[in-house]
Amino acid sequence: MKALDELTFDNRFARLGDAFSTHVLPEPLDVPRLVVASNAAMALLDLDPAVAETPVFAELFGGHKLWAEAEPRAMVYSGHQFGGYTPQLGDGRGLLLGEVYNEAGEHWDLHLKGAGMTPYSRMGDGRAVLRSSIREFLASEALHALSIPSSRALCVIGSDTPVWREKQERGAMLLRMAPSHIRFGHFEYFYYTKKPEQQALLAEHVLNLHYPECREQPEPYLAMFREIVERNAELIAKWQAYGFCHGVMNTDNMSILGITFDFGPFSFLDDFDAHFICNHSDHEGRYSFSNQVPIGQWNLSALAQALTPFIRVDALKEALGLYLPLYQANYLDLMRRRLGLTTAEDDDQKLVERLLQLMQNSGVDYTLFFRRLGDESAALAVARLRDDFVDLAGFDAWAEVYKARVERDGNYSEEQRRERMHAVNPLYILRNYLAQNAIAAAESGDYTEVRRLHEVLSKPFEEQAGMEQYAQRPPDWGKHLEISCSS
Numbered sequence: 001m002k003a004l005d006e007l008t009f010d011n012r013f014a015r016l017g018d019a020f021s022t023h024v025l026p027e028p029l030d031v032p033r034l035v036v037a038s039n040a041a042m043a044l045l046d047l048d049p050a051v052a053e054t055p056v057f058a059e060l061f062g063g064h065k066l067w068a069e070a071e072p073r074a075m076v077y078s079g080h081q082f083g084g085y086t087p088q089l090g091d092g093r094g095l096l097l098g099e100v101y102n103e104a105g106e107h108w109d110l111h112l113k114g115a116g117m118t119p120y121s122r123m124g125d126g127r128a129v130l131r132s133s134i135r136e137f138l139a140s141e142a143l144h145a146l147s148i149p150s151s152r153a154l155c156v157i158g159s160d161t162p163v164w165r166e167k168q169e170r171g172a173m174l175l176r177m178a179p180s181h182i183r184f185g186h187f188e189y190f191y192y193t194k195k196p197e198q199q200a201l202l203a204e205h206v207l208n209l210h211y212p213e214c215r216e217q218p219e220p221y222l223a224m225f226r227e228i229v230e231r232n233a234e235l236i237a238k239w240q241a242y243g244f245c246h247g248v249m250n251t252d253n254m255s256i257l258g259i260t261f262d263f264g265p266f267s268f269l270d271d272f273d274a275h276f277i278c279n280h281s282d283h284e285g286r287y288s289f290s291n292q293v294p295i296g297q298w299n300l301s302a303l304a305q306a307l308t309p310f311i312r313v314d315a316l317k318e319a320l321g322l323y324l325p326l327y328q329a330n331y332l333d334l335m336r337r338r339l340g341l342t343t344a345e346d347d348d349q350k351l352v353e354r355l356l357q358l359m360q361n362s363g364v365d366y367t368l369f370f371r372r373l374g375d376e377s378a379a380l381a382v383a384r385l386r387d388d389f390v391d392l393a394g395f396d397a398w399a400e401v402y403k404a405r406v407e408r409d410g411n412y413s414e415e416q417r418r419e420r421m422h423a424v425n426p427l428y429i430l431r432n433y434l435a436q437n438a439i440a441a442a443e444s445g446d447y448t449e450v451r452r453l454h455e456v457l458s459k460p461f462e463e464q465a466g467m468e469q470y471a472q473r474p475p476d477w478g479k480h481l482e483i484s485c486s487s
Contacts, residue, residue, distance in 0.1 A: 002045070004047070004054075004057065005067070009070060011069075011071045011099050016202070020075065020198065020202070021075045021091075021096065023072065023073055024074045024115075025066070026072060026116055027116025029063055029114075029160075029172070030160040030171075032059060032061075032157045032159050032173075033058050033159070034052060034058050034155065034158075034447075035133075035156040035157065035450060036155065036447060036450050037154065037156075040144075041141065041152045041154045045108060052155060057155070058157050061173055062159060063112070063116070067097075067098070070098040071097075072098070072112075072115075073096045074091040074094070074095055074118035074119065075182075075186070076090040077183055077185035078189040078193075078252065079184065079185030079188060079253075080250060080302055082284075086252075087192065087193070089185060089252050090119070092126060093116070094111055094115060094118075095111070095118070096111050097110040097111065108177045110154075111175070111181050112173055112175055113133065114172055114173040125163065125164075127161070127163045128171065128173065129171060130158055130172040130439070130442060132264075134450055135439070136153060137174055137454070138450070139260075139266055140260075140263065141153055141457065141458060145460050147238070148239070148242065148244065149234075149235055149260060150261075151176050153176055154175040155174075157172060157174075158447075159171050159173075170443070178255065178259060179257060180206070180256060183253065183254055183255060183256060185251050186202060187199065187202065187203070188251060188302065188303075188306045196309060203307075206224070210256065211224040211227055219311070219315070222316075225303075225304065225307060225316065225319050226319045226322065228303070229300055229319050229320065230258075230322065230326055231257065232258045232299075233322070233324075233326035235258050235259065235260065237334060240292065241338065242268070243269035243272070243289075243366045243429075244260075244267075245267045245277075245292070246264075246292065247264050247265040247266050247282070247483070248264045249295045249296070265279035265483035266278060266483075270366070270432075270474050270479050271359075271364060272360055272363075272369075279483065280483065297323050297324065300323060335348075336348055338425055339373070340373070340374055340406065340417055340420060341409050345408070354401075358394055361391060362388060362389040365473050367425075367426060371425045371426065372384065374425055377414050377417070378406040382395075382399040427461065427462075427463055427471045428460045428464075429460065431478065432483065433474045433477070434470060436478070438450040
């Protein structure tokens, strides 16, 4: 295990030059202090978890100190926001402190959010508040524990720094990690500003560092785009299967690596609602839960347009055509597993769709239904779950089809069925009301709840003694929390 001063930097993005980012130093927080840290994320940097409790840890990630080898840079990019193109965006409150590689040879960006104003802050103050920092920390690590590709979060540092949003709050900094922070919007920026040399340099950078296997293909850039399409199809299939709503799928919030990125007004579904809108600023429902699939394709089309200098248009269209079939195949595979099925039949899609329609009409808790479906045999499980539905006749008809499908799937013991289903159906998810409870305590100076919730969510599939309250349906007030982009 390493100490903080033993990290090894290799700042590859900074070496691209000033056309890609601007050197900016972080603005220190007043009285920085540790709110929460992720031991799992620290392990990615070979860091000893004990260093999180040292004063220098809060000073480094609260903007007071900096490694000599770090080169903090604010990245420039553009993007389509709610369908409209914004010519210049960029890291308005974040800094890429540098890139660190671990003993396994893996590179990790250290990206500090809430680090103060940059040339790309526009009308903002460059700060992040405690509540949004806690939400992104919890979501990053919770999604990873669910095997949903995501950026990671090392820590949240709180402070006494006042920050004004709808009211006065306290500033915080979040240390976010990913192998790259390059977005679709990076390519759009250099494409629309007509800077072909920089765009070519960016494309080479991404290809060489993040998709080196594509170098072996006859058309490396096309192979890279296909891989990006495949990763996003798989990612969004996992979002849909587990009921995750991103909320702001702008192209500047889409990672070139196909990971969940830039958490704003995200939410997991409580009651199943295909039309759920988690961002109360999204008045048209562009980023509703059901729209995430077509928006993923829309965003990939925007990236494809920016890649036309490198890839034939007909080839880009052909690659884009892979998205929906790949999504559907990944999604159906995940839903079969969630239903406890190990084989494939032609009518499985109808089985899933009919169940979701019944859940929609009855306000059934999405996560708990699948968890309880695996608690016992199919016959006993559907009998116990029946009372959650309004359309009893409809559910009974579905249950008969499901039980017959389970019979055809194979002769498994009840224990085998439970073990298999509980391995893919979480008991604990990051519900908005749980996050809000943790945030309220943290804002009063008590970080116990945010740390406990983080620990529970790090093992979402395992029943944890004494943690029953984290596996309950939310209270009515907890289902209607308004979450915005404000942070």
